[in-house]
Amino acid sequence: MKHPSECIFFNLVKAGKKASRFLKNEVALLGLTSIQTLVILFLFYQDEITSAELGKRTELDSATMAGVLDRIENMGLVARRPNHDDHRAISVCLTDEGQMMAEKLWDVAEKANTTFLKKFSKEEVVFLKGLLNRL
Amino acid sequence: MKHPSECIFFNLVKAGKKASRFLKNEVALLGLTSIQTLVILFLFYQDEITSAELGKRTELDSATMAGVLDRIENMGLVARRPNHDDHRAISVCLTDEGQMMAEKLWDVAEKANTTFLKKFSKEEVVFLKGLLNRL
DNA sequence: AAAAAAACACTTGTATGCAATTGAAATATC
DNA sequence: GATATTTCAATTGCATACAAGTGTTTTTTT
Numbered sequence: 001m002k003h004p005s006e007c008i009f010f011n012l013v014k015a016g017k018k019a020s021r022f023l024k025n026e027v028a029l030l031g032l033t034s035i036q037t038l039v040i041l042f043l044f045y046q047d048e049i050t051s052a053e054l055g056k057r058t059e060l061d062s063a064t065m066a067g068v069l070d071r072i073e074n075m076g077l078v079a080r081r082p083n084h085d086d087h088r089a090i091s092v093c094l095t096d097e098g099q100m101m102a103e104k105l106w107d108v109a110e111k112a113n114t115t116f117l118k119k120f121s122k123e124e125v126v127f128l129k130g131l132l133n134r135l
Numbered sequence: 136m137k138h139p140s141e142c143i144f145f146n147l148v149k150a151g152k153k154a155s156r157f158l159k160n161e162v163a164l165l166g167l168t169s170i171q172t173l174v175i176l177f178l179f180y181q182d183e184i185t186s187a188e189l190g191k192r193t194e195l196d197s198a199t200m201a202g203v204l205d206r207i208e209n210m211g212l213v214a215r216r217p218n219h220d221d222h223r224a225i226s227v228c229l230t231d232e233g234q235m236m237a238e239k240l241w242d243v244a245e246k247a248n249t250t251f252l253k254k255f256s257k258e259e260v261v262f263l264k265g266l267l268n269r270l
Numbered sequence: 271a272a273a274a275a276a277a278c279a280c281t282t283g284t285a286t287g288c289a290a291t292t293g294a295a296a297t298a299t300c
Numbered sequence: 301g302a303t304a305t306t307t308c309a310a311t312t313g314c315a316t317a318c319a320a321g322t323g324t325t326t327t328t329t330t
Binding site: 001003004005006007008009010011012013014015016017018019020022023034035038041042044045057058059106109110112113116117119120124125127128129131132133134135 | 136138139140141142143144145146147148149150151152153154155157158169170173176177179180192193194241244245247248251252254255259260262263264266267268269270
């Protein structure tokens with residue numbers, strides 16, 4: 001390593017920030033952040049899961065998840081419901097408003113993916129995602 | 136996009152977090168975070184630069200930079216010195232203690248890079264870095 | 271030279287990111 | 301069946317991330 005800019009940790013953190021900023025700008029009109037968007041997209045794919053399960057899928061720990069849920073719950077997009085199978089757990093559910101928001105977010109996210117990856121060929125995208133998933 | 140886990144923003148944010156956590160664990164013994172480490176490595180490569188210049192190189196905005204510098208300055212690793220060419224600016228300099236720390240950090244970072252990328256061939260690493268830099 | 275615009279470092283406020291801890295409930299062990 | 305361990309959701313404390321704004325100094329424009 002001859003220069004810190006060759007450090008893989010720097011490269012990956014930088015790329016993550018760039019991605020987060022880009023998505024944030026795309027969803028800013030809807031009043032959400034990039035992380036709130038990702039949480040809602042995962043709920044849109046599968047609803048009524050526990051906070052722990054949602055945390056595993058989105059890669060958010062329970063401390064961060066609590067805050068994110070507080071905020072999107074206050075916006076009326078999700079609801080915390082008691083879980084009858086396990087009294088320690090909660091079920092996180094999209095409200096009707098949350099469902100409508102999720103549909104909009106899905107469209108925005110798909111377009112943003114395309115725009116963000118415009119310069120890359122399909123093969124490059126597949127290769128990039130494959131490498132990232134192996135980290 | 137059939138599943139939110141295919142979203143490039145999710146992939147990149149996740150990879151950035153994984154990288155940050157890995158480096159953080161490697162440098163934890165030295166009492167530093169991953170971002171503090173990267174800032175010191177950039178200073179080790181070129182010392183006595185302004186906060187703005189350091190921010191450009193490390194991709195930290197001035198608000199974040201102020202906090203990071205406060206902390207590593209309190210540890211005695213860097214010093215803020217007046218800039219005689221531009222009275223608005225400051226010069227950020229490694230102290231003697233900071234120099235010694237930087238040498239240790241460089242070694243740790245090099246080893247961590249190797250460990251983190253163990254599964255990947257040289258060609259894959261070059262390709263990955265190339266793709267990340269084009270984002 | 272005077273006025274306007276830009277750059278520099280910093281602060282504030284809000285949103286993650288994460289280690290460590292808490293209290294309650296479920297599971298494992300004995 | 302009583303006890304120990306684990307799991308769940310949440311909180312606290314500290315470290316980024318970043319938009320917006322401040323006061324000071326420099327540069328540009330007129």
